Amino acid sequence: MSANRWLSTGNYFTSYKEEQRIFATHLDRSVLLCFLAVLFAWPLLFEVSNKQMFVIDNIMIAMIAVVGLNLVTGFAGLISIGHAAFVGIGAYTIASFARLLGDTHMVLTHGWPALIVLAGFMGALFGAIAGLPAFRLKHLYLAIATLSFQMIFQWTINFMDFFDQGQTISVGRVFWVTGRVGRSDHYLFWYYVILVIIVLVGFGVRNLLRTKYGRCLVAVRDNDRAADAMGMHPGLTKVYAFALAGFLAGVAGALHAYLYRGVGIESFTLHHSINYLAMAIVGGLGTLSGSFWGPLAIKVLDMQVERLSEWTGGHLAVATNLATALKPLSFGLIIVLFLMFEPRGIANWWRIVRSYVKLWPFRY
Amino acid sequence: MSYFFQLVISGVVVGSIYALSALGFVLIYKSSRVLNIAHGQIIAAGAFITYGLTVWANLPIYLSFVLSMILTFFLAMSVERIFLRRLIGEPIISVIMVTIGLMSILDGLIYLTPFGTENFSFPPFLPVTPIAFFGVSISWTQLVGVIVTFTLIAGFSWFFKKSTVGISMRAVSDDQLASMSIGISVPRVFGLAWAMAGLSAAAAGGIIGNITGLNFDTLHAFGIVVFPVVILGGLDSILGAVVAGIIMGLIQQFASGYLDGNWGLNGTGEVLPYIILLIILLFKPHGLFGIHEIERV
Numbered sequence: 001m002s003a004n005r006w007l008s009t010g011n012y013f014t015s016y017k018e019e020q021r022i023f024a025t026h027l028d029r030s031v032l033l034c035f036l037a038v039l040f041a042w043p044l045l046f047e048v049s050n051k052q053m054f055v056i057d058n059i060m061i062a063m064i065a066v067v068g069l070n071l072v073t074g075f076a077g078l079i080s081i082g083h084a085a086f087v088g089i090g091a092y093t094i095a096s097f098a099r100l101l102g103d104t105h106m107v108l109t110h111g112w113p114a115l116i117v118l119a120g121f122m123g124a125l126f127g128a129i130a131g132l133p134a135f136r137l138k139h140l141y142l143a144i145a146t147l148s149f150q151m152i153f154q155w156t157i158n159f160m161d162f163f164d165q166g167q168t169i170s171v172g173r174v175f176w177v178t179g180r181v182g183r184s185d186h187y188l189f190w191y192y193v194i195l196v197i198i199v200l201v202g203f204g205v206r207n208l209l210r211t212k213y214g215r216c217l218v219a220v221r222d223n224d225r226a227a228d229a230m231g232m233h234p235g236l237t238k239v240y241a242f243a244l245a246g247f248l249a250g251v252a253g254a255l256h257a258y259l260y261r262g263v264g265i266e267s268f269t270l271h272h273s274i275n276y277l278a279m280a281i282v283g284g285l286g287t288l289s290g291s292f293w294g295p296l297a298i299k300v301l302d303m304q305v306e307r308l309s310e311w312t313g314g315h316l317a318v319a320t321n322l323a324t325a326l327k328p329l330s331f332g333l334i335i336v337l338f339l340m341f342e343p344r345g346i347a348n349w350w351r352i353v354r355s356y357v358k359l360w361p362f363r364y
Numbered sequence: 365m366s367y368f369f370q371l372v373i374s375g376v377v378v379g380s381i382y383a384l385s386a387l388g389f390v391l392i393y394k395s396s397r398v399l400n401i402a403h404g405q406i407i408a409a410g411a412f413i414t415y416g417l418t419v420w421a422n423l424p425i426y427l428s429f430v431l432s433m434i435l436t437f438f439l440a441m442s443v444e445r446i447f448l449r450r451l452i453g454e455p456i457i458s459v460i461m462v463t464i465g466l467m468s469i470l471d472g473l474i475y476l477t478p479f480g481t482e483n484f485s486f487p488p489f490l491p492v493t494p495i496a497f498f499g500v501s502i503s504w505t506q507l508v509g510v511i512v513t514f515t516l517i518a519g520f521s522w523f524f525k526k527s528t529v530g531i532s533m534r535a536v537s538d539d540q541l542a543s544m545s546i547g548i549s550v551p552r553v554f555g556l557a558w559a560m561a562g563l564s565a566a567a568a569g570g571i572i573g574n575i576t577g578l579n580f581d582t583l584h585a586f587g588i589v590v591f592p593v594v595i596l597g598g599l600d601s602i603l604g605a606v607v608a609g610i611i612m613g614l615i616q617q618f619a620s621g622y623l624d625g626n627w628g629l630n631g632t633g634e635v636l637p638y639i640i641l642l643i644i645l646l647f648k649p650h651g652l653f654g655i656h657e658i659e660r661v
Contacts, residue, residue: 079457081401081464133645140399143460144591145645148638151588155635270588274464281461325480329472335465336447339458 020210039195043188053187054259055299060194061255062295066279067201067288068248073277074285075209076241077221079143082130082150083276086246088268089126090119090253092157095169095263099162104172112174112258116197119254120247127246134238138224142238150270157265166265171257190259197255201248206288208244217241218286278335284345293346298331305330366499371621372614377506377575379613380513384568385586386593386605387520388561394537394600395557397456398448401463403565404587405470406443410436410566411573411583412479415486425489433566440562444555452551467587474580485577509571516567517606520560524602533557537600592637595644598654608652612637 013019023029043053069083094115097108108115130149134142158166174181174189181189208214216237219227224234257263275298283294309322338345385407392400400406413435417428447466451459474480490504524530535543536553544550569583576582593612597604620633644651 073457077457079460133642133649137645137649140397140456140460141595141645141649143399144595145642147588147591148641148645151638152635152642155631155638159630274468277461277464278468285457325472325475327472328468328475332465332468332470332472335468336462339462339465340447340450343454343458 022206022210036199040192043191048188050184050187053191055303057187057190057194057259059295059299060191060198061252061259062276062279062299063198063292064194064201064255065249065252065276066283066295067205067291068245068252069276069280070283070285070288070291071205071217071248072241072245073280074287074290075214075221076217076238078131078134078238078241079277080146080242080245081143081270081273081277082146082148082153083245083249084268084270084272085146085150085153086123086127086130086249087253087256087272087276088153088157088265089246090123090250091257091263091268092163092253093119093122093250094171094254094257095163098169098171098263099164103170109172109174109180116251116254116258119257120251123250123253124243124247127249128239128243130246131239131242134242135235147270150273154265154269157268163265168262168264170262171260173261174258186261187259190255194255194259197251201251202288202292209288213240275331278331281335282338282345284347285343287345287347289350290345290347293350297346298334301330301334302327367621369498369500371617373500373502373506375614375617376610377502377510377613378616379610380510381568381572381575381586381609382589382593382612383606383609384513384516384564384571386590386597386609387517387602388564388568389590389594390597390600390602390605391557391561391564393594394602395533396448396452396554398459398463400561401460402443402467402470402587403561403590404584405467405474406436406440406562406565407569407572407586408474408479408580408583409439409470409569410562411569411578412474412477413566414570415479415484415573415578418486419484425486429567429570432570433563436562436566436569437559438562440565441555441559443562444558448554448558449551452554471584479578480580483577483579486574503575505574509575512567512571516564520564521602529556589637592641594651595641595649596651598651601651601653604651604653612640615640 023032048056065083065087068086069080072078072080094108097105097115101107126149130146131142133145137145154166157163163169173186176189205214209218216227216232219230219232220234220237220241227237228234253268256267260267279294279298280291281294282297283292284290305326306323309326313322342348385403388406389400389403392398392403410432413432414425414428417423417431418425421428423431443466447462448459451462471480490508492504494501494503495507524534532543532548533553533556535546535548536550540550543553568586572583572586589612593608594605596612597606597608615636616633619636620631623632624630
């Protein structure tokens with residue numbers, strides 16, 4: 001790490017090893033550690049209602065899923081219009097245990113950490129299967145392949161008796177070392193679980209991206225023939241990208257199942273796939289921090305639109321439900337506007353702010 | 365046996381609508397290499413404009429059908445002008461995303477109207493009693509729908525084969541640089557392709573609306589189901605879209621006619637196209653009539 005941030009005029013790397021570091025300076029690392037400490041501590045210091053916690057949990061689950069989507073779409077350059085299906089695979093892994101063993105069985109309530117990992121592997125397996133056409137096809141066709149995977153998934157759930165035709169399958173409350181996690185602690189408990197998983201995922205992906213396996217994703221995105229010439233197997237890399245994305249989606253799905261204490265098909269439709277894509281775009285494709293900004297931005301926008309339409313609904317006599325109209329409208333506009341004017345997403349703003357703060361009081 | 369022929373007839377009816385829907389999709393893809401995911405919403409918009417003109421403006425249905433085709437022509441053209449023109453040359457991934465965003469915007473706009481949530485049906489203007497022969501029956505709306513569809517498809521084929529504008533559109537899809545050098549305005553051709561797609565979508569919407577009634581969910585589902593059709597036909601072939609549309613319609617009808625209810629299966633007609641899509645993508649990605657230009661990676 002550079003000697004003293006306040007004296008040096010910049011980060012001058014003298015070796016590749018230095019350049020590949022996660023934290024360029026001690027300050028960077030301390031800031032992140034402080035931030036994580038705040039994330040862990042704040043629910044204990046402030047009074048948070050269950051409703052607010054639920055929203056936060058939701059955003060964080062979406063972050064995990066979007067990190068996965070960003071790996072496949074942002075880093076490997078393969079459009080996936082079926083990400084909600086992979087999230088659904090994770091959730092339905094939990095649901096199938098609930099159907100087979102009963103929703104309050106020991107395996108489900110005590111073995112949930114193992115089940116979450118298992119759900120991730122199921123997601124990875126199906127991700128790899130859906131990515132199989134990648135051996136022959138390029139992105140355009142792959143987008144259609146993932147779309148059809150989404151449709152097949154929806155149909156399978158909708159018409160299978162085992163999954164109750166897509167109606168909600170309930171999942172029991174889990175146990176922690178202190179005993180059964182009750183109603184009042186439910187959302188707080190899952191906040192911590194999800195937070196730990198996000199931290200693990202964040203570090204995992206950040207580290208992955210500086211290894212051979214992460215960089216080959218970017219290489220295949222930028223030029224698959226050149227990557228082939230460098231000794232990577234583009235087809236395998238793409239399938240592997242899908243499997244990685246599927247893993248994270250599966251984990252997100254399992255968390256979703258436990259958080260909602262139930263699994264229903266209405267949370268894993270094509271509409272949700274598009275939602276995840278929008279989050280990845282708005283956050284910034286091909287950036288890790290974007291995967292955290294995107295879900296936050298979209299969910300906050302969603303809530304604001306809902307509030308606005310409630311407000312106008314109270315003041316104007318309108319027959320139609322404004323929220324159903326304004327939500328897709330604002331959502332579509334935001335995707336299109338971001339693509340037209342800020343294709344690098346919020347992550348780019350974050351980068352600008354950061355470099356401004358870093359260089360202050362100098363301009364450059 | 366008459367059950368079989370009944371399925372054939374309804375398969376051809378559904379299939380010809382698929383063909384017409386897929387036609388617009390293929391037009392856009394062929395000229396500008398854009399996958400238009402919002403196609404179903406344009407179909408729905410066309411259908412709703414037709415309904416609005418017929419019922420609210422009290423125009424004769426034939427006139428409103430033509431008027432809605434013209435209106436959707438300009439609607440799609442302006443969509444291209446506003447959203448897609450500035451993305452020429454951008455990576456294909458952003459262009460696809462823009463059409464996804466467009467889908468959401470159109471969804472939102474349609475939900476602002478009563479069409480988003482309520483069901484409507486066109487006033488009957490054809491004889492209600494179906495035509496029956498040899499134990500097989502076909503309703504007048506279906507018959508007229510199929511005839512109109514095939515007339516339009518024939519018209520489009522003639523347009524691309526013979527007219528100057530059509531030939532310039534084909535030229536652009538073959539080689540953009542070469543067509544620019546002989547004075548064809550490529551952006552204008554893109555706009556025109558979108559406009560023609562809008563026109564065919566409005567026609568498809570009007571016909572679907574007459575046969576099944578106006579329901580937003582049914583109508584925009586056509587935008588998704590065109591994917592299996594165009595992949596089977598080979599993304600950039602108009603003939604392929606027509607043949608594959610009919611094949612897909614037949615497959616759907618046979619699946620729901622013979623498979624549903626047996627072996628605990630249900631709704632197979634909905635899913636079979638996508639399974640076929642995946643199989644085609646794995647083994648013959650250029651489809652039946654597509655150009656063999658997919659590179660191995």
